[in-house]
Amino acid sequence: MAVAAASDRLFSTRQASGRLLYKLYFFIFLTGIISLLYFRLTHLLTTTHSYLWLVITLAEFWFGASWLFQQGFRWAPTFHTTYPEKLPASGGLPPVDVLVCTADADREPPALVANTLLSLMAYDYNANKLAYYISDDGGSELTFHAIYQASKFARDWLPFCRKYKVETPAPQVYFSKENAVAAGSGSRSFKQEYDVVKAKFEKMQLSIEKAGKMKKVPEETRREHKGFREWDSPVNPRNHQTILEVLLRGNGEDKDVEGNPMPLLVYVSREKRTGVPHHYKGGALNALNRVSSVMSNAPLVLNVDCDMHSNNSQSLLHAVCFFLDPKESHRIGYVQFPQSFGGITENDLYGNGVKRIYEIEFFGTNAHNGPMYAGTGSVHRRESLNGRKYDPNVPIKLEDKSVKGSRDWDVLESKAKALTGCKYEEGKPWGKDMGLVYGCAVEDVFTGLVFHSRGWESVFCSPERKAYLGLAPPNTNDTLIQHKRWSTGLLEVFLSDYCPWTHGVGRLKLGQILCYSFYTLWALWCLPMSVYGFVPALALVKGISLFPEVSNPWFIVFAFLGIASHLFSLGELMWAKGTMKSWWNETRMWMMKGTSSYIFSVTVIILKTLGISEPGFEITSKVIDEEALKRYKREIMEFAVPSPMFIPPATLSLLNAYSFLKALVTLVKTGLGGVDLLLLHLVISGYVTIISLPLYEAMFLRKDKGRMPTSITVYSVGLVLAILFLSSFFM
Structure with a gap:
């Protein structure tokens, strides 16, 4: 393999200064x-x-x-700097499937899910190469309604973000009082367009909030899309059929207000039946993985939690730098962005900013084949996600096997539904040799450990502008519960067959x-x-x-x-x-x-x-x-x-x-x-x-x-x- 020149590299690496002083401290301590x-x-x-x-x-x-x-x-904190300006033109970038999970319309408000989705749809990336899949494990009509409203507003929001290079692409944040500076700057034409788009956003928000208060979607709205028929009979969150609806058709079939193509957008609520294990978030992501492989099959897969909105429209470009790098890309199984949080108090009252993890410790993992998989803000090579082991003797390229050309959406919906049945995984390698690994409450760290043991490396990518901002627990009880869940799952990983002290050796x-x-x-x-x-x-x-x-x-x-x-x-x-x-x-x-x-x-x-x-x-x-x-x-x-x-x-x-x-x-x-x-x-x-x-x-x-x-x-x-x-x- 030819050695790539430094000028061809899409990212560079440096180690922290002061390591000698630290090592002296280490030996004294x-x-x-x-x-x-x-x-x-x-x-x-x-x-x-x-x-x-x-x-x-x-x-x-x-x-x-x-x-x-x-x-x-x-021991050796390591930092990466990416060069997205060196990437090929948008037509030469790899397609990306974006997977978003939500599970409870009461604890994860539909308006929040819609805001996250809209922020992710506003990436500085070719819309024809993006596909979005929303998993609603609660099977809520209110969540479907919010996603439907977001799909309509996106036709105005996306061209507005492109035109004015909006770097806070979450409309709920962009139009908030705290961000009022946006309204007071720019030309007269910007202010006029700003007011128009803001009014449409507020109309969308009002519609979502009204439905939430009524616990019911208005009949005139239900008649606008066939998907609402799925809730003509009550849907039990724990016992219901598969609900799968295409809300935006990709491949240039649906257009925004300026005539530009819209990305593919699919709502999925997988089948659930009483007594049949559904494996929580891991099962939901595996179902979305299968659905996306049929409907778009992008070589890269990004997953984001519904409460982690995009804060940097170029995040995907930063991630792609690692997957297209001429020297290192073949070894990289996934790129992990830090979890960062908005709304944290000045002195981080509950320590939920997790600065020590994502702004100190994770940089150190870059020296040891990369960070753990954190479950959100992660871009995976689909091959690694689907169970392929890394073999240094077999050249691996980022193959684009995405679905192209005209599509029969009814046929695709039918095929995708067949992959989301509650018993589909029986007798198949999903959850063990394919997809996210089941068996503990922190399926993300568990899965990352398995990927690393298969030979893949990961990369911690932390651009200067935070890639994602989430919502941290705003009270003591939820903070303690969250850490109870994390520590329980992590201990399950240690006690599993993939224990780092046994399986990790060698x-x-x-x-x-x-x-x-x-x-x-x-x-x-x-x-x-x-x-x-x-x-x-x-x-x-x-x-x-x-x-x-x-x-x-x-x-x-x-x-x-x-x-x-x-x-x-x-x-x-x-x-x-x-x-x-x-x-x-x-x-x-x-x-x-x-x-x-x-x-x-x-x-x-x-x-x-x-x-x-x-x-x-x-x-x-x-x-x-x-x-x-x-x-x-x-x-x-x-x-x-x-x-x-x-x-x-x-x-x-x-x-x-x-x-x-x-x-x-x-x-x-x-x-x-x-x-x-x-x-x-x-x-x-x-x-x-x-x-x-x-x-x-x-x-x-x-x-x-x-x-x-x-x-x-x-x-x-x-x-x-x-x-x-x-x-x-x-x-």
Whole structure:
């Protein structure tokens, strides 16, 4: 194979500066961890409370192991720069099929789905080479109605975006009050056209909202498209026939208001029957994959969640740079864009901006054959998605086998429907050797691991302008539920046949194994965090020392590891353009997730292993009331619902506050002589107490609807009393 000249390359790669300094820090910190464990083990048999010493030693060992896994991300951060200006003319670009999933019209409002679709349709890309497929797993007439209204508005929206190079192609965002700058700039002709298109958008929004309030589509609208007949009889979201409708015919058959071709747009609600597994989002995407292979069969497949609207009209061009690169393209199975979020508060109250993952850690995966598949904002080579293994000895080109020429839409619809039956996959390799892999709640990471083990590489592409912006959970409960679902699924991946410690050996790079280990063992953070949250606090109450006194030289090791880890964490987030307060908020949420989400996820896995229950797929709500939104913007934590997820962190915070205050009172009475022995206990309990201030406020001071429910406070106080009572027998 001829070596491509540098001038022909469509992307370039560079590694982060300062790696030598980081590696020096790594070896110093690693020495500290080894020293701490040496101290623990050599004093295990000489301490009075050896069982407590052992428990906290095991917790520290797991902290150290997790830190070591995390170094896979930090060893060699690698950045890619793409050159879309070097791509061939639009006629030479590969076709792309875009798959969008929604599942619940109540939690994922139809207007939101329509906004995402319209933003994706506005790509700076040849419309004849784009096809859009919407999977509605809720089988909702309201969602179909929203997509139908979007298909009509798109005839005005797409030419407007092309003409004025709109870079915020989500109309709900573009026409919002927060983006009012668009209306006040430009020529008179722009303002006139802006007003016309905005009026049509508002009419579309009003139609969708009116139908949503009525829970019914007006009869005059239902007569406009034959697809509405599918709902002449009520459709049960869990038990219904396949609904498949072509809303826009591609291949130049449907035109926009300026006479330009529209892309293909297909609505799909696959068949569901009671008692037949449907495999949630993975099953929906596999169904769309099959439908798209019949109706358009593009060589590239992009999938986006319904709440992740496009924020960069050139995203596809950036992705295509990797698939058409003359040197590296043949090895690339998928390109992953970061998940980014709009509406995040200035200091990221719930840590949902996931900056540490997508603006720090994922760059490190580029040095180890690429990032995990994140389930949204991912462009796949259809061949890799359909089960092909990468063979370095077999040249692979991006073959265009897309459907061309005139199409008999009735025949295509009939063929596609046959591929979406609830029993179609029986006896076929879908979900195992083809498509997204079934078997856990995070089918995306699972699938990415399988793709990597088949030899494919992936690429993390993060253009300067964010490719997609989503909606993060705007309250504490949904944040904890989301992380419970993620950590449960990730632990399922680790316990599967594709465990990175077994299946990954010989198939993955060491750095990949470390990265996958860190994420798939997320849930087990609950063990050391719970130990460190409860044991030192209880020991403080009893006056038991589990750490070296200040005068002991070993104290320096503990102090160094605690301070260095926090300073490094803060420095990373500041490098990613975070704030000190956002780091503090992230740290608080990490503690809450560690003692709540992750405990529940481990419990779910244990129950599954025992055959008692199966983990479900929980969808976080994208709906928020006005009062809660005002509190969120003021960065006041929202609790409101009596969720069991709140009990462990509330209990932890109360226990540490009690321990810290009791110890301070004791020291005042007896003098400061005991500080030397118990300083680290005081620091840990004081740290937990200070970071938990919003919880105390929610439990005892606030009067608004977002306060902690009284039942949760009562349960937590009761648990603290029970723990203190029981500890008197064991400590």
